[in-house]
Amino acid sequence: MWASSAGNNRNDHAHVTRVVILLAIATVLGLVIQAVLRPDGYGDGGEYQRAVLEDIISREPLHQGRETCGECHAGILQTHQKDIHFDVQCEDCHGPGAEHVRAHREGPPAEDDPARLMPKEYTLEGCLFCHRRLNSRPADFPQIDPVAHYEFLKVTDPKTRCIECHDPHEPVFLLTRVAEARTHPVIYECVTCHEKRPQKSHHEAPDHPVIFACADCHQEIVGDFAGRRHNFMDCTACHFFHRENEVAGRIFKNGNRRFCLLCHERKSFKDTEQVPAIDSKIHLDEFAELLDLDPVELEADPRACLKCHLKEVHARKLLGR
Amino acid sequence: MEGFVFPNEVHVTWTVMIVLYPYITGLVAGAFIVSSLYHLFGIQALKPIATFSLVSAFVFLLFAPLPLLNHLGRPERAMNIMITPNFRSAMSGFGFVYLIYAVIVFFEIWFHFRGMMVEKWREAAGLKRKLLKLSLLGSTDRNERTDAIDRMMVRGLAGVGIPVALILHGYVGFLFGSIKANPWWSTPLMFIIFIFSAIVSGIAVLTFLYQFVTWRQRLPVSQRTLNALGRLLWAFMIGAVSLELMEVLSVAYEQTERWAVLKELIGGKLFVSYVVFQLFICSLGPFLLLMARTLLRLPQRLANSFLFISAALLLIQVLLMRWNVVIGGQLLSKSYRGFTSYLPGLFDKEGILVAGIIIIIPFLLLRQFDRAFPFFGREEKASAAGAAKR
Amino acid sequence: MGDNTDLNRRRFIQLALAGATGAFVGTLTAFGAPGEKPELRSMQDLSKLEWGFLVDTTRCIGCGSCVRACSAENDVPDSFYRTWVERYEIDKDHEVHVDSPQGAIESFKTDQCEKQRLAKGFFVPKLCNHCRASACTQVCPVGASFHSPDGVVLIDRSRCVGCGYCVQACPYGCRYIDHDIGTADKCTLCYHRLHRDLTTACATACPRQARICGDLRAPDSPLRRVLDQRRYGLLKPEMGTDPKCYYLGLDLEVK
Numbered sequence: 001m002w003a004s005s006a007g008n009n010r011n012d013h014a015h016v017t018r019v020v021i022l023l024a025i026a027t028v029l030g031l032v033i034q035a036v037l038r039p040d041g042y043g044d045g046g047e048y049q050r051a052v053l054e055d056i057i058s059r060e061p062l063h064q065g066r067e068t069c070g071e072c073h074a075g076i077l078q079t080h081q082k083d084i085h086f087d088v089q090c091e092d093c094h095g096p097g098a099e100h101v102r103a104h105r106e107g108p109p110a111e112d113d114p115a116r117l118m119p120k121e122y123t124l125e126g127c128l129f130c131h132r133r134l135n136s137r138p139a140d141f142p143q144i145d146p147v148a149h150y151e152f153l154k155v156t157d158p159k160t161r162c163i164e165c166h167d168p169h170e171p172v173f174l175l176t177r178v179a180e181a182r183t184h185p186v187i188y189e190c191v192t193c194h195e196k197r198p199q200k201s202h203h204e205a206p207d208h209p210v211i212f213a214c215a216d217c218h219q220e221i222v223g224d225f226a227g228r229r230h231n232f233m234d235c236t237a238c239h240f241f242h243r244e245n246e247v248a249g250r251i252f253k254n255g256n257r258r259f260c261l262l263c264h265e266r267k268s269f270k271d272t273e274q275v276p277a278i279d280s281k282i283h284l285d286e287f288a289e290l291l292d293l294d295p296v297e298l299e300a301d302p303r304a305c306l307k308c309h310l311k312e313v314h315a316r317k318l319l320g321r
Numbered sequence: 322m323e324g325f326v327f328p329n330e331v332h333v334t335w336t337v338m339i340v341l342y343p344y345i346t347g348l349v350a351g352a353f354i355v356s357s358l359y360h361l362f363g364i365q366a367l368k369p370i371a372t373f374s375l376v377s378a379f380v381f382l383l384f385a386p387l388p389l390l391n392h393l394g395r396p397e398r399a400m401n402i403m404i405t406p407n408f409r410s411a412m413s414g415f416g417f418v419y420l421i422y423a424v425i426v427f428f429e430i431w432f433h434f435r436g437m438m439v440e441k442w443r444e445a446a447g448l449k450r451k452l453l454k455l456s457l458l459g460s461t462d463r464n465e466r467t468d469a470i471d472r473m474m475v476r477g478l479a480g481v482g483i484p485v486a487l488i489l490h491g492y493v494g495f496l497f498g499s500i501k502a503n504p505w506w507s508t509p510l511m512f513i514i515f516i517f518s519a520i521v522s523g524i525a526v527l528t529f530l531y532q533f534v535t536w537r538q539r540l541p542v543s544q545r546t547l548n549a550l551g552r553l554l555w556a557f558m559i560g561a562v563s564l565e566l567m568e569v570l571s572v573a574y575e576q577t578e579r580w581a582v583l584k585e586l587i588g589g590k591l592f593v594s595y596v597v598f599q600l601f602i603c604s605l606g607p608f609l610l611l612m613a614r615t616l617l618r619l620p621q622r623l624a625n626s627f628l629f630i631s632a633a634l635l636l637i638q639v640l641l642m643r644w645n646v647v648i649g650g651q652l653l654s655k656s657y658r659g660f661t662s663y664l665p666g667l668f669d670k671e672g673i674l675v676a677g678i679i680i681i682i683p684f685l686l687l688r689q690f691d692r693a694f695p696f697f698g699r700e701e702k703a704s705a706a707g708a709a710k711r
Numbered sequence: 712m713g714d715n716t717d718l719n720r721r722r723f724i725q726l727a728l729a730g731a732t733g734a735f736v737g738t739l740t741a742f743g744a745p746g747e748k749p750e751l752r753s754m755q756d757l758s759k760l761e762w763g764f765l766v767d768t769t770r771c772i773g774c775g776s777c778v779r780a781c782s783a784e785n786d787v788p789d790s791f792y793r794t795w796v797e798r799y800e801i802d803k804d805h806e807v808h809v810d811s812p813q814g815a816i817e818s819f820k821t822d823q824c825e826k827q828r829l830a831k832g833f834f835v836p837k838l839c840n841h842c843r844a845s846a847c848t849q850v851c852p853v854g855a856s857f858h859s860p861d862g863v864v865l866i867d868r869s870r871c872v873g874c875g876y877c878v879q880a881c882p883y884g885c886r887y888i889d890h891d892i893g894t895a896d897k898c899t900l901c902y903h904r905l906h907r908d909l910t911t912a913c914a915t916a917c918p919r920q921a922r923i924c925g926d927l928r929a930p931d932s933p934l935r936r937v938l939d940q941r942r943y944g945l946l947k948p949e950m951g952t953d954p955k956c957y958y959l960g961l962d963l964e965v966k
Contacts, residue, residue, distance in 0.1 A: 056903060057902060134798075137834075
């Protein structure tokens with residue numbers, strides 16, 4: 001600093017020094033406070049992060065999985081796994097089961113315990129979450145337009161719930177276990193559409209749009225079917241095709257009596273003038289007597305309808321019987 | 322909502338509070354720059370408003386964090402930004418830069434007013450005397466040299482403060498400009514655009530207040546100052562608007578994927594606030610008025626009215642610019658297929674009423690400060706008295 | 712009896728918030744059946760895993776089971792979504808119509824285009840991509856958004872201040888602010904389920920096997936096998952976020 005005529009040199013910037021000291025103290029204090037407040041082990045992969053992870057995983061899963069459901073509801077699970085809804089989780093329709101499981105494991109739960117019973121997704125809207133016909137859905141996925149569906153089945157009450165006909169655990173009463181169903185390819189002959197066989201390898205098959213027509217391989221049966229009573233139905237109405245990927249899926253034959261009864265069982269909400277409808281119990285008993293068959297055996301036979309009615313569907317000789 | 326937006330985008334996350342924050346820090350940066358133009362670069366024409374600029378910068382700075390704290394989901398944890406900062410984030414700089422800048426401005430003011438405070442201490446008694454001594458950090462010596470040291474400190478801090486002020490406001494621009502996910506925000510120019518725009522708002526607010534207060538209190542006004550402010554305002558607004566337009570025009574010219582949705586944004590949801598108001602009324606308007614004022618010989622009263630109107634319009638322009646950037650960027654969907662909508666409620670926690678209060682309070686505080694330490698009129702009265710004596 | 716279409720979404724256990732300070736070693740209870748606290752492996756062991764996700768858009772039917780399951784499992788607030796399903800309908804004039812009514816939590820009720828005008832339609836489920844170079848962790852000012860050693864992007868709820876920067880930075884729209892707790896939130900890849908040898912709630916719920924979560928580094932994981940056999944795409948790869956969510960059958964129109 002320059003010499004001055006008045007005042008002591010050193011005192012003249014005393015105030016500056018004080019400011020500097022004040023700021024230095026404040027900075028140190030700040031760093032100390034930061035170090036104190038900073039969690040121990042903070043930093044990537046450190047103890048603090050580990051503690052955060054442990055806290056996150058301490059959350060209890062709410063969805064239990066069908067094996068857990070099957071611990072008590074084994075019968076339902078077994079039925080469910082045999083049929084076409086095998087990949088639909090119990091909790092998809094019934095909601096997460098953690099409270100219910102806990103209530104019963106610690107149980108028995110009180111009468112008014114809301115977790116005692118699981119909600120049952122039986123409403124029409126619930127089923128339509130998956131099965132409403134939408135143009136964007138893959139064509140081979142079972143989907144309906146509720147209005148058209150009820151018209152086709154002559155259902156007169158539009159509020160009829162799906163479960164009146166379709167058991168949600170066993171919606172199509174398949175006769176074969178899913179895993180044992182035949183694998184069915186979706187690729188078929190190139191030249192049926194293309195004039196010349198395209199220069200592509202079968203490795204590129206997954207990129208090919210799916211164009212599946214039963215008649216292309218099964219001409220005889222389809223031709224024969226066209227002359228029979230049920231010819232207004234799609235093949236896939238009774239033969240389910242469960243697509244697994246672009247190349248293959250599983251095809252089911254369905255001769256299950258309960259499946260036939262989806263259309264042919266007399267119901268209060270159906271108009272049964274146009275579709276021949278029966279009371280299955282009465283019908284079976286009647287015909288057991290007529291044909292001199294054991295009624296109990298007939299009742300237990302899942303293929304009972306086809307014993308007499310196969311000709312309404314297919315020529316017996318074409319099925320290799 | 323129109324078109325398709327991602328389900329989580331229907332709700333706008335950054336509200337009008339986040340529009341206010343860059344607006345207020347912009348006023349801070351702009352006011353500080355003007356103050357430094359006098360204290361550091363010695364532009365004498367700005368002397369009458371130098372102190373006012375400095376104090377305004379500080380008062381606005383005090384209130385800058387308020388809209389942010391109001392917006393945070395967990396404001397009680399706001400200190401986390403300094404306890405566990407993630408320095409890869411542009412926002413992490415906020416805590417430290419803000420603090421450092423506040424210290425700089427505070428002490429610049431402290432050194433500036435030190436002489437006056439020492440005089441008041443000499444005349445004071447009792448509690449007031451003790452408080453003054455405390456605020457002087459116990460050092461009550463005053464002579465020519467301490468005054469010289471004080472002036473030097475003010476100059477030094479004004480110099481150091483400029484880059485810090487630019488960082489304090491520039492980082493906000495960078496914060497937006499570095500978000501690659503948002504096609505309206507993402508540009509390397511955003512940092513510079515925000516700074517220029519901030520300087521415009523700073524000059525505008527000082528001009529506006531200078532003219533308003535001197536008119537209200539019937540104080541003489543320095544025409545030289547007004548002319549200097551008018552020129553500075555014109556120059557910086559040309560810079561700011563040119564940068565803003567350049568940014569949009571270059572995207573429009575290159576026609577990359579994002580131009581389709583930005584065109585729809587500008588022509589649709591933002592047409593009124595951006596095209597009509599921000600560009601035409603509040604940019605073109607002041608540009609023409611200030612051009613007339615600077616290049617033509619106008620009668621003084623008319624020229625000053627033009628300046629006043631321009632300052633007011635530019636204050637609105639900068640606020641609109643912040644709105645159009647912050648809100649506009651959130652109106653458009655990252656799906657590039659649709660737009661959502663946003664209108665702050667009147668009485669919401671982050672609504673219009675609260676926004677109004679947050680903006681008004683700094684001005685009320687400045688008014689109180691003015692009562693204790695009048696900003697204007699002393700220089701002019703002194704020179705007028707001096708002229709009368711001669 | 713089940714007349715309401717909404718599943719009961721009861722509020723279950725709130726997260727116990729750990730203290731912000733102090734380190735504690737994880738409790739050493741055995742690996743669990745649900746109900747027991749699982750033991751977290753060492754950070755080094757965790758870093759040997761890398762979780763990824765696969766979405767098969769050719770199989771999705773837009774039923775929304777995943778959205779409902781996720782919402783229930785993770786207590787997701789109303790009108791915000793950790794996962795959602797978008798529907799694309801491309802008509803014969805090549806106009807693209809996209810929608811996602813409430814994230815498809817109640818599926819879709821109607822078609823957008825008439826059937827005659829429709830050329831192509833499909834569903835695309837979306838969720839957090841758990842990017843390797845995520846923008847969200849880069850911009851978090853307080854370090855609340857972070858990568859776990861096994862590659863899951865998570866949020867430290869005790870540290871997050873709710874500024875919303877991460878929500879803006881995510882190019883995929885996966886994040887949101889949970890206004891009930893004032894912090895950011897997003898898909899955690901059901902981290903609490905992964906460490907109990909369960910898979911994510913959405914993958915479990917999907918009736919079409921359209922979602923797979925797995926370890927990208929294990930050569931025999933179902934995820935790795937599909938990725939090594941099929942062709943897949945990524946969302947917005949030009950953003951440089953290096954996402955780990957792979958899409959089979961990804962159409963150009965999907966952004």
